[in-house]
Amino acid sequence: MPPKVLFDISHLDFDKAIVDREGIYKVNPHRFEFIMLDGIVHVDRDTGRIVGYRDLTEDEFWVRGHIPGRPIFPGVLMIESAAQLVSYYVMSEWPDKGFLGFGGVTDVKFRGSAVPGDRVVLLGQMTEIRSRRCTGQVQGFVNGAQVFEGRITGMWM
Secondary structure (H helix, E strand, O other): OOOOOOOOOOOOOOOOOOEOHHHHHOOOOOOHHHOOOOEEEEEEOOOOEEEEEEEOOOOOOOOOOOOOOOOOOOHHHHHHHHHHHHHHHHHHHOHHHOOEEEEEEEEEEEOOOOOOOOEEEEEEEEEEEOOOEEEEEEEEEEOOEEEEEEEEEEEEO
16 A cells, blocks of 8 residues: 655645746756756745656657657656755755755655656655755655655755
């Protein structure tokens, strides 16, 4: 049985991003093929919650080779997308600390797939923010179905 959704997102409007790609660029350093976050629709500093999305297109670098004739968004890129969401949350709150890089991923489970044309909705719930590292629970959904979950730890670099 899949775990409970981290929090209810039914009231959010995914057609109105509160942070678009340009706003994400101002915080996250990723560029070109490694931009894995297209918009953020919710940030709540009181609860440590953030919601964003990644729109998958036919012209992405992974489509041609993963898997020819039936492209599937790689799981490692699902996790990278969620890491960029968590990174945005933390780095936008503490912009002078530098870059927040991967410190680890744990408890990752893939429960479905995503393909070109899908929107991957990303949920993040910060569980720990310390001076040297931070951790967030993450989940990804496509068309309301959970496709992955895990815990991401970031560390200042």
